[in-house]
Amino acid sequence: MKKMYLADVCEKEIVVFGCGKWGKRCIKDLLKKGWTVIGCCDNDTEKWGKQFSNYPVYSVEEIVRMKDRVTVVIATQYFPQIKKQLQKLGIDAFIYYSHNIYGLAYNHSIMGYEDAESLYHFLGSRYIRLVGTYKHREDFKYIFDKIRIDDEYDINGNCGWYGDNTKENLLCILCEKETDTFGSDVNYIYAEELFCTLDEDYIESSGKIPSLMLMKTYYGAMQDQTICARPFYYSVINSVYDFHFCCGDWSDSVGNILESSPDEIWNSSIAKIFRLSLINRTYSFCNVNTCVHLKPQADTTDKRMAGLPETKHIPDVLEIGIDKTCNLFCKSCRDCVIVENGGRKRKTEMARDIIISSGWLESCNTLLLGGQGEVFFSNVYKELMFHGGGKRSSLDLRTNGTLLTEEYFEKLKIKYRKLKIIVSIDAADKTTYRKLRRSNNVDSWDNLGKNLQMLAEKRKCGELDYFQINMCVQWDNYREIPAFIQWGEKLGVDKVYLTPIRNWGTYNSKEFEGVRIFDDNKVLKPEIKEVIHNLDYNKNKVEFAFDIS
DSSP states (O other): OOOOOOHHHHSSSEEEEESSSSHHHHHHHHHTTTTTTTEEEEEOGGGSSSSSSTEEOOHHHHHHTTTEEEEEOOOOSSSHHHHHHHHTTTTTOOOETTTTTTEEEEBBBBOOOOOOOHHHHHHOOOEEEESSGGGOOGGGGGGGEEEEEOOBBBBOBBBSSSSSOOGGEEEEEEEETTTTTTOOTTEEEOSOHHHSSSSSHHHHHHOHHHHHHHHHHHSOOSSSOOOOOGGGEEEEEEETOEEEESSSTOOOEEEEETTTOHHHHHSSSSHHHHHHHHHHHOOOBBBBOOTTTTTTTOOOSSSOSSSSOOOOOOSSEEEEEHHHSSSOOOTTOSSSSSSSOOOHHHHHHHHHHHHHHHHHHSSSEEEEEHHHHHHHOHHHHHHHHHOOOSSSEEEEEEEEEEEEEEEHHHHHHHHHEEEEEEOOOOOOOOHHHHHHBSSTTTTTHHHHHHHHHHHHHHHHTTSSEEEEEEEEETTTTTGHHHHHHHHHHHHOOOOEEEOOOOSSSSHHHHHHHHHHHOOOOOOHHHHHHHHHHHHOOOOTOOOOOSOOO
């Protein structure tokens, strides 16, 4: 892929990939700079042919036809997947919109310089302006005289800026939160013409100013939804270390643990205002259209409630999904086995240490681990699971099951009073499993079977408190739904849970059309509907997370 600079972007028309909140902010930012935005694109086929932020939404095929005259600006957190998708389609003119400091990330590996001499040669007479979580990166000290800090204190404890900080002397702006998150070829913010700072534009875009947030929720329109209590007891730390009160797809973040401690975020003004938006039912920072916890409720009358739900000193539930390291490379998720390394690994370990030092692991009622990567393949997850000598209350574990041996189970029983284990499988047949849940270990299916049987025995004798198996239903496995449910019954699981496949950017539109279970009208495909409607199953033990009518 050729290097992309601002001059290249300005000379072409722009298509913004991503019809979400980052896409909206990206369009606004590009228009301020006077650049030519002609439309948007998204993998959600339902958006094609419609309008987003007053621009047409093109199909993926349409932007392929435009590839010689447009630059694609990727405005979504799923940059790695979209990047691979575009490259497969022959589109190499693309850059990334960095929503954390609202700049544009370019194809250059500034963090790839191993020694000061080569980096100095690259920088010449100019400097690096460093923003974000620089204070946690000791390895920057070796080029410290080339760094300009945009914060109250620099990494040596010196207050404020020093030296000549004019625009002409700054080559790039490093955003530590983004570095290595999207791969070694997307590491820096080029600032020769785009001078990104944490200025009024950032404040306006982020909306994280308490007074503005308070105004938004106070004057917001009341929604006819039930009151959700999750922000009063629930916490989520995701793979970019953002702190949420719920799933990141359903709500805005309230902070980042690499920038503020978990306690500071939980008790912050921003967190309190977020909770207020649930109390007065404006839901100003939630996606009421996608959240499964918000249900329409009649007779929503009083906007101001008498009394507030109790806010816990720390959350009852701590959900952690910070490490993408996994021994499988599922077809719907990734192209190869991922083991975090480099800057990404350092930041994940930093996040681990911050979580451990907070004391929340010992104090929360329930620790939920997994959802990103495999907990028994990740040293970070294992350290979070077993850190310290004291006994903990409850563990809710998400795993692929291939590495969960009886030895690990016995360690978990020593550490936790209650155990809930959910195993994602996606198949009832070895051939299908090896196609969908790909592994470099030919024994994965056999190991999974042994471990599931062990868990079944532990559940039967009461050593395991809850046991669930999951299937992500797609075209390649829907015929195995009956066998999968029967397998769950044989294992004595508490629940068999079936979800529809979603496109996380792994597939292009044509590929996803071949694996999805719904047609263009969001109606279950007839072949799949027939299989489900002919099922004979215990509805108390089997749950479909989609409309099967």
